[in-house]
Amino acid sequence: MILSVSGFSKSFGTVRAVDQVSFTVYQGENLCIIGESGSGKSTLAKLMMGLLKADKGKLEGDRRSIQMVFQDPYSSLDPLWTVRSILKEAFCRQKLSVKEQHKQMGQMLLAVGLSADMLNRFPHELSGGERQRIAIARALLTNPKILILDEAVSSLDVLVQKQIVDLLVDIKRQFQLTYIFISHNLRVVRNFSDRIAVMHQGKIIEMGSTHEIFNQPQQKYTQQLIQAAFDYHV
Ligand SMILES: Nc1ncnc2c1ncn2[C@@H]1O[C@H](COP(=O)(O)OP(=O)(O)O)[C@@H](O)[C@H]1O
Numbered sequence: 135m136i137l138s139v140s141g142f143s144k145s146f147g148t149v150r151a152v153d154q155v156s157f158t159v160y161q162g163e164n165l166c167i168i169g170e171s172g173s174g175k176s177t178l179a180k181l182m183m184g185l186l187k188a189d190k191g192k193l194e195g196d197r198r199s200i201q202m203v204f205q206d207p208y209s210s211l212d213p214l215w216t217v218r219s220i221l222k223e224a225f226c227r228q229k230l231s232v233k234e235q236h237k238q239m240g241q242m243l244l245a246v247g248l249s250a251d252m253l254n255r256f257p258h259e260l261s262g263g264e265r266q267r268i269a270i271a272r273a274l275l276t277n278p279k280i281l282i283l284d285e286a287v288s289s290l291d292v293l294v295q296k297q298i299v300d301l302l303v304d305i306k307r308q309f310q311l312t313y314i315f316i317s318h319n320l321r322v323v324r325n326f327s328d329r330i331a332v333m334h335q336g337k338i339i340e341m342g343s344t345h346e347i348f349n350q351p352q353q354k355y356t357q358q359l360i361q362a363a364f365d366y367h368v
C-alpha cells in the first residue's frame with residue numbers, strides 16, 4: 135500500500151461532491167478513476183492533494199510525495215513566467231545550488247522530450263502538448279512517488295494525447311511512479327490502466343481490474359458508460 139483513503143466526504147452547499155469514498159492505492163500501479171463530468175473526480179483529487187479539506191475521512195500515506203498535473207496546462211502555468219521560473223518553483227522545498235537546479239531542469243526537459251532552449255520561453259510560445267510536458271516536468275522535479283493526473287490529456291487533440299500517454303508510460307517506469315489517472319476517456323483508460331474505479335454522484339460504485347471493468351462490469355451505470363464510449367463511431 136502506498137496510499138489509502140477512507141470515508142472521504144466533501145460537500146459544496148447541498149451538493150455531495152465526494153461521498154464516503156474509500157480505496158487503497160498500491161505501489162507502482164496505475165489506478166484510473168473514471169466517471170462522467172460532475173461525478174466528483176477532481177474534488178477527490180484535490181482532497182488527496184490537500185488542496186481542499188475533507189468534511190470527513192482520512193488519508194494514510196505521505197502527502198508530500200503526491201503531485202498533481204491538471205487538465206488545462208495553459209491555466210496551470212503562469213502566463214507571465216518563463217519556463218525557467220515555472221520549473222524553478224519545484225525547488226522551493228529543496229535546498230539546491232543554482233548550478234544543481236539548472237542541471238536538474240535540463241535533464242528533466244530531456245526526460246519529457248523537450249530541449250533546454252525552452253527555458254526562456256513563455257507558456258504562450260509553446261504548443262498544448264509542450265505545455266503539458268512542462269507541467270509534467272515541474273511535477274517530477276519535486277521527486278513525487280505518486281502522480282495524480284486529472285484529465286491530463288483531455289484537452290489535447292488525439293495525436294498529441296497519444297504522445298503524452300506514451301511519455302507517461304515511459305516516465306512511470308523511469309521514475310518508478312504510481313499513477314492515479316483521472317479521465318472520462320475510456321479509450322485512453324483501457325490501454326493504460328491496471329485497475330479502474332468508477333465514480334458516480336460522488337461515490338465509487340465499482341472497482342476492479344481493467345479487464346473486469348471492461349469485460350464483466352457489475353453495475354448498470356458502468357455498463358452504460360462503457361457502451362456509450364464504444365457504441366458510436368465518429
Ligand atoms: N468549488 C466548488 N464550489 C461549488 N461546487 C463545486 C466546487 N467544485 C466542484 N463542485 C461541484 O461538485 C461536483 C463534483 O465536481 P468535480 O469534482 O469537479 O467533478 P468531475 O471532476 O468529476 O467533473 C459538481 O456538482 C460540481 O459542480
Ligand SMILES: [Mg+2]
Pocket residue numbers: 175176177284285
Ligand atoms: Mg474534473
